Amino acid sequence: MRPSELLGPHGPFAEQNPSFAVRESQGRMADAVEEALKQQSTLVVEAGTGVGKTFAYLVPAMLFPGKVIIATATRHLQDQLFLNDLPRVKTILKASRDIALLKGRSNYLCRYRLEGAKMLEFIRSGDLREQLRTIDAWMMRTQSGDLAECVGVPEGSPILGMVTSTTDNCLGSDCPNFQDCFVFEARRRAQEADLVVINHHLFCADAQLREEGFGEFLPEADALIFDEAHQLPEIASAFAGQTLTSRQLLDLARDTLNEQLRDAPEMGALRDLAAALEKAVADFRLAFELQPPRDAWSTARDKPVLIEALHALERALTELREGLLLAAPRGKGLENAQKRTEAALALFARFSQAENADEVFWYELSARGFALHATPLDAAAGLARALHERPRALVFTSATLTAQGRFEFFTRRMGLGKEVVTLRLDSPYDYPRNALLYHPPNMPEPNSPVYTRAVVEAALPVLKASQGRAFLLFTSHRALKEAEQLLRNRLTHPMLVQGEMPRHRLIERFRELGNAVLLGTQSFWEGVDVQGEALSLVIIDKLPFAMPDDPVLKARMEAMRKQGLEPFVHHQLPQAILTLKQGAGRLIRGEQDRGVLMLCDPRIRSKGYGKQFLDSLPPMRRTQSLEAVRAFFGKPTD
Numbered sequence: 001m002r003p004s005e006l007l008g009p010h011g012p013f014a015e016q017n018p019s020f021a022v023r024e025s026q027g028r029m030a031d032a033v034e035e036a037l038k039q040q041s042t043l044v045v046e047a048g049t050g051v052g053k054t055f056a057y058l059v060p061a062m063l064f065p066g067k068v069i070i071a072t073a074t075r076h077l078q079d080q081l082f083l084n085d086l087p088r089v090k091t092i093l094k095a096s097r098d099i100a101l102l103k104g105r106s107n108y109l110c111r112y113r114l115e116g117a118k119m120l121e122f123i124r125s126g127d128l129r130e131q132l133r134t135i136d137a138w139m140m141r142t143q144s145g146d147l148a149e150c151v152g153v154p155e156g157s158p159i160l161g162m163v164t165s166t167t168d169n170c171l172g173s174d175c176p177n178f179q180d181c182f183v184f185e186a187r188r189r190a191q192e193a194d195l196v197v198i199n200h201h202l203f204c205a206d207a208q209l210r211e212e213g214f215g216e217f218l219p220e221a222d223a224l225i226f227d228e229a230h231q232l233p234e235i236a237s238a239f240a241g242q243t244l245t246s247r248q249l250l251d252l253a254r255d256t257l258n259e260q261l262r263d264a265p266e267m268g269a270l271r272d273l274a275a276a277l278e279k280a281v282a283d284f285r286l287a288f289e290l291q292p293p294r295d296a297w298s299t300a301r302d303k304p305v306l307i308e309a310l311h312a313l314e315r316a317l318t319e320l321r322e323g324l325l326l327a328a329p330r331g332k333g334l335e336n337a338q339k340r341t342e343a344a345l346a347l348f349a350r351f352s353q354a355e356n357a358d359e360v361f362w363y364e365l366s367a368r369g370f371a372l373h374a375t376p377l378d379a380a381a382g383l384a385r386a387l388h389e390r391p392r393a394l395v396f397t398s399a400t401l402t403a404q405g406r407f408e409f410f411t412r413r414m415g416l417g418k419e420v421v422t423l424r425l426d427s428p429y430d431y432p433r434n435a436l437l438y439h440p441p442n443m444p445e446p447n448s449p450v451y452t453r454a455v456v457e458a459a460l461p462v463l464k465a466s467q468g469r470a471f472l473l474f475t476s477h478r479a480l481k482e483a484e485q486l487l488r489n490r491l492t493h494p495m496l497v498q499g500e501m502p503r504h505r506l507i508e509r510f511r512e513l514g515n516a517v518l519l520g521t522q523s524f525w526e527g528v529d530v531q532g533e534a535l536s537l538v539i540i541d542k543l544p545f546a547m548p549d550d551p552v553l554k555a556r557m558e559a560m561r562k563q564g565l566e567p568f569v570h571h572q573l574p575q576a577i578l579t580l581k582q583g584a585g586r587l588i589r590g591e592q593d594r595g596v597l598m599l600c601d602p603r604i605r606s607k608g609y610g611k612q613f614l615d616s617l618p619p620m621r622r623t624q625s626l627e628a629v630r631a632f633f634g635k636p637t638d
Helices: 013-014 024-039 053-061 075-093 111-117 128-139 158-162 181-191 200-211 227-240 248-264 271-287 304-331 333-352 380-387 408-414 451-466 475-488 502-513 551-562 566-584 609-616 626-632
Strands: 042-047 069-070 099-101 195-199 223-226 242-245 294-296 359-365 370-376 393-398 419-425 435-438 468-473 495-497 519-520 535-539 594-600 621-623
Touching: 013 075, 024 042, 024 053, 024 223, 024 393, 024 419, 042 053, 042 451, 053 069, 053 075, 053 223, 053 359, 053 393, 069 075, 069 200, 075 099, 075 195, 099 181, 111 128, 111 158, 111 248, 128 158, 158 248, 195 200, 200 223, 200 227, 200 380, 227 370, 227 380, 227 393, 227 408, 242 248, 242 333, 248 271, 248 304, 248 333, 271 304, 294 551, 304 333, 333 370, 408 566, 435 626, 451 468, 451 475, 451 535, 451 594, 451 626, 475 495, 475 519, 495 502, 502 519, 535 566, 551 566, 566 609, 594 626
Parallel strands: 042 393, 042 419, 069 195, 069 223, 099 195, 223 393, 435 594, 435 621, 468 519, 468 535, 495 519, 535 594
Antiparallel strands: 242 370, 294 359, 359 370
């Protein structure tokens, strides 16, 4: 049977589950994926919300005789595929395919680094010590070593970085715990399995390893399937460059201390050198205090205080390297630390020159740390090499891959050639009946200082009509914070704000309350699925154009101009359209869902490009009437 028949009204999915929704578009996509797998061709599919794209690629992947790697956007979606969707498909099809889950090494406990963490003086008491004890006890029970299974250690806890390895500090086969290594075991399982679930970050990290000639992490495969593929170009761009962070340097200092205590206890001078590096890292971060949080390095390199701090950090690294050169023969950990100092100094040297026309050098700051980036202007060539290094099937799918109905923006950024099959499948949901697009009238221009206040004033009567049950999505943290203050004492419904708790917990709480108003920025524009009446209103403050002062965007725009391309038309506009489609996609997540999408930005009606945004959205009824919104929610006019 073809996949479309298996997913059809007389197939096993419908027979075993009376509530299974048979969708013609799902069958079309499944057959197209099957054909791509058989022909080793490249397929790009935009599948609107409700098509059922997950089963549309899992069914042919489960039936395909070759090895398949499925990559999705996040670890959460990885777990969803591996723990729920794949076992269900495998059971219904009665398939014998062996499946495996493979995450990046930072997800797995490292026994060697756990022992080192126990020696760190600053975690001999308090919460971190308790978390360390929890991990130590859990290690005796776990089979996978996946720290997502370790209950009692908060997501994002600093202790996690101390008990996991990185490409920099992993000792590989020289590690005394190599035979019991959780990462090694996960890789072995992936090598043996017929179908492996990974994420985009892991694919890009593996591609970068291969590009640099350092081997590979992933097994070879006959087919690669990328879900949520719209995220892949930006992730690939980040991995194609080089980054040095304060976290890496502090880890280097702490690892030096651990390895010195372990293998060279009499070489106490290393402790002073490591402490000097920690101080230099802190001083370098302080030197950025008057700088914007994210900018091109060229704007900072003429500041004497920054250059002085940079040279001091280089000196501290150089002195640590000299000390580690003497200590390296004493142990593999010390040898590894010495190599890491060399790599860090090499990147510092590039920042001192910063003259490569194919890269943009930039920095970004967090509350206590920094990151220095060297990012290529175009990752398409590297992506193309990674994808086409051998003949195999390639499938890319997402709900948002087209702008104005065309795939060119995505395929160009992916480095895909002309031999690409494309398929666009609209959502089967009844948008004209179940959704309303509301443009509040008389809104000021988005650059007005009173714009966010106007958004809040326009939103309040709509929130009253919807009885809460809303997402307010903002294009900046500044606007979110201003709206939070304006709404704090005026909402009659519970308010949840991004940053108050982890994202997954905010969504759980939103569902539990049933009438809440959630304020979020970029991380809530996609990958959030709330079905039912709990989410009946999505308010978007502005058209999501990337910040024009972003250093990477500025450099890309300049490079496009030199190529004779118009950056707004060929990059900024299509990227913003895809982002808006993601945000709007939060509204209708199920066949019975109803809701209002409120777009506050007046440019969607006043600018010529506004029609391109509107034409890319599902076919909703449109109104500027608040009374029509109230009527949609069944509320009488005040």
